[in-house]
Amino acid sequence: MLSRTADNLYWLARYMERADYLARVVDVTRRIAHLPRAYGGQASEWDSALISSGAEETFAETGRTADESAVICFLTFDERNPSSIRNCMELARTNARAVRTALTHEMWESINSGWLEIRRFDARRNADGLLSAEDLTAFLDLVKQVSTQFDGSAYRNMLRNDAYWFSRLGLYIERADNTARILDVKYHVLLPEVETVGGSLDYFQWTSILRAVSALTAYHWVYRQSIKPWLVADLLILRPEMPRSLISCYENISRFLDQIGKAYGRQGLAQRQSRQLYARLEQARIDGIFQAGLHEFITGFIEDNNRIGGRIAEQYLV
Secondary structure, eight states, X not given: OOHHHHHHHHHHHHHHHXXXXXXXHHHHHHHHHTSOTTTSOOTHHHXXXXXXXXXXXXXXXXXXXXXXXXXXXXXXXXXXXXXXXHHHHHHHHHHHXXXXXXXXXXXXXXXXXXXXXXXXXXXXXXXXXXXXXHHHHHHHHHHHHHHHHHHHHHHHHSOSSHHHHHHHHHHHHHHHHHHHHHHHHIIXXXXXXXXXXXXXXXXXXXXXXXXXXXXXXXXXXXXXXXOOHHHHHHHHHHOTTSTTSHHHHHHHXXXXXXXXXXXXXXXXXXXXXXXXXXXXXXXXXXXXXXXXXXXXXXXXXXXXXXXXXXXXXXXXXX
């Protein structure tokens, strides 16, 4: 496979996963912000949305205050934000067009029809760049639906070859980054310093975070008890049966990199580093992570994940 084709497939999956994640971040932040002041509604929620999406520096350049309308506009349609949902979907479609023959019919249709619908929503924004509350809800649901259709079509219909493997690598590298960021932001930004861990605000925020990664039902199935921060962290970091957990992402990243290595007849730093990170996650325990510092653990993980993404690019995509 040409490196350019592999690059298109890799970034196509990353942009689709990122758009889905941003839709979930906006949705969950709206839920928290609209809670009564006694249970939520603190000023930090929209700051946390920017930080967990990695867009705080770009947003700061606009000079706007991080209130609800400004952040929603920036994360959904603002062309100045390279990672806005609109830009992610447009870039995903551009990459998909470049590798149209490597995709199934259903994959292309999900992206193309989704992009056309997004353009219709874009045209319905008001003078301030905002959708009505009803349209925003419908828009976020559409983005999540398109992402699910694309991912499901890839899983069910793509031939298991290097095109599939590079697509999956992009998805899991992006998903690992997203899960780590939203977990880190909850501990260091979202919970006000005056709030007691385990209090009412803490409970509603953790429930919303679990909803953001489609893990609320999974949490109750696995632990069968009320929401506890250390168990949420355990689920999203160390439980391999949770599809968005860090260890699940790296189980898949290591497997697909090994398949690419076997198909191409050579291994490299990407394979070795992904196996090392996966082994560290297998050996980790949640009490040890908390003792050493959750923030430090996640910061190190994000750096390692970015480094492995860079190794993948060096070995295969350039």
